[in-house]
Amino acid sequence: MEAGLVDTHCHLHMDNYRKDRQxxxxRARKEGVTLMITIGIDLGDSQAALALAQGEKDVLCTLGFHPHGAGRVTREDLSLLEEMARHEKVVALGEMGxxxxxxLSPRRVQQRVFADQLELAKALGKPVVIHCRDAYRDLIRIMREHQAYQVRGIIHCFSGDWNAALIFLxxxxFLSFAGNLTYPRAENLREIFKKTPGDRLLMETDAPFLTPQDRRGKRNEPAFIKYTYRLGAKLKGLELEDWINQVAINVRGAFPSLPNLHYIESLP
Ligand SMILES: [Zn+2]
Ligand SMILES: [Zn+2]
Structure with a gap:
C-alpha cells in the first residue's frame, strides 16, 4: 500500500473542534492523511485524547502534562496518567517539557514535572513528545540527567538552533516541524530542516495552532499538513511521493509500538 500523510502532532480532541470534529x-482523510496523533496536555485533556483515539481507527494519542500547567500537577495525576498510558493506542507520553x-508555571516546577514524566516514560517503555521554548539549556541538562536517549522520541515544533538540533539527533x-516552517520569516528554521538528515524528520500541524502560510488566519486542522509536506519535499529536493514515503518510515522509527497496531489498515 502507498504511504499516506501522517500528522504526528495535533490536538484534535480539543474544544476548538467541538462543533465539526467529524x-x-x-477532510483530513480526503487529503490523504492516514494517521493522526492527538496530543494530551493535562489529565482531563489526555482522557479526551484517549477517548477520541479509541473511537477512530486512524487516530492514535499521547498523554502528558504540558509545562504551562505544570504547577497544577499532583502525584496522583501522575499515577492516573501511568494507568491510562498502558492502553495500546497511547503511542508516546507528552507533550512535556x-x-x-x-x-505560565514556575520554572522549578516545570523542570520537576518534566523529569517525572521522563522517568515514567522509561518505566513504561514509551517514547516522549517534547515541547520546548526558550529553554534548551535546561531541557538538555534534564534530558541528560534522566538518560532520555533510553526512551527517545520527538522534539515537536522544533524552534532551537543547529547546536541544539545536533544534541537531540x-x-x-527526531525533529518535528509544524506549519511555521512555511512562514516567510522562518528562514533559520528552513536552514535547519535542510541540514537535518532526512531520516530523522517528522511533519506535524500542531492544529488548531500554527496554520500554514497558505491558510494563515484560519483555524488549523490536520488536512492542512499537505502544505507543510509540500514545502518539506521541496526543501529536501525530493518528489512529494518520495518525501511521504520517507516520513512514513520515520514515523515507524519514532513510535516503535506501531507494529502492534497491525489491525489499523492505514498504518504507515
Ligand atoms: Zn507544544
Ligand atoms: Zn501541541
Missing amino acids: AVIE LDYYRD DMGF
Whole structure:
C-alpha cells in the first residue's frame, strides 16, 4: 500500500473542534492523511485524547502534562496518567517539557514535572513528545540527567538552533516541524530542516495552532499538513511521493509500538 500523510502532532480532541470534529477528520482523510496523533496536555485533556483515539481507527494519542500547567500537577495525576498510558493506542507520553517563553508555571516546577514524566516514560517503555521554548539549556541538562536517549522520541515544533538540533539527533531523537516552517520569516528554521538528515524528520500541524502560510488566519486542522509536506519535499529536493514515503518510515522509527497496531489498515 502507498504511504499516506501522517500528522504526528495535533490536538484534535480539543474544544476548538467541538462543533465539526467529524467533518475535520473526514477532510483530513480526503487529503490523504492516514494517521493522526492527538496530543494530551493535562489529565482531563489526555482522557479526551484517549477517548477520541479509541473511537477512530486512524487516530492514535499521547498523554502528558504540558509545562504551562505544570504547577497544577499532583502525584496522583501522575499515577492516573501511568494507568491510562498502558492502553495500546497511547503511542508516546507528552507533550512535556519546558516553556520559558510564556512562563505560565514556575520554572522549578516545570523542570520537576518534566523529569517525572521522563522517568515514567522509561518505566513504561514509551517514547516522549517534547515541547520546548526558550529553554534548551535546561531541557538538555534534564534530558541528560534522566538518560532520555533510553526512551527517545520527538522534539515537536522544533524552534532551537543547529547546536541544539545536533544534541537531540545525537540522543536519537527526531525533529518535528509544524506549519511555521512555511512562514516567510522562518528562514533559520528552513536552514535547519535542510541540514537535518532526512531520516530523522517528522511533519506535524500542531492544529488548531500554527496554520500554514497558505491558510494563515484560519483555524488549523490536520488536512492542512499537505502544505507543510509540500514545502518539506521541496526543501529536501525530493518528489512529494518520495518525501511521504520517507516520513512514513520515520514515523515507524519514532513510535516503535506501531507494529502492534497491525489491525489499523492505514498504518504507515
Ligand atoms: Zn507544544
Ligand atoms: Zn501541541
